[in-house]
Amino acid sequence: MSDANAAVTELSVEDLTSIMRSSAGEDESVDLDGDILDSAFTDLGYDSLALLETVARISRDHGVELGDDVLDDVETPRDLLAVVNRTIAAA
Incomplete structure (x- = not known):
């Protein structure tokens, strides 16, 4: 991590x-x-592939280790931010 x-x-x-x-x-x-x-x-125009790319970018750019199942219960930006920020806080 830089x-x-x-x-x-x-x-x-x-x-x-x-x-x-x-x-x-x-x-x-x-x-x-x-x-x-x-x-x-989906209402924002982001499908599962776009979300996978977004999660990969977050992991890469911010040094956050996100599991492959991170998107299982994520439907909104609020959901994704909660998961990412919990992961950051636990690191």
């Missing part, structure tokens, strides 16, 4: 939307800058 990654204590919704945009793009009909925390990823 020094920059060591400083990360929590992933914000802004961090997540930035990663989502760079990993899988952005549906033109969806405003990721709006209140998306409780929107289903």
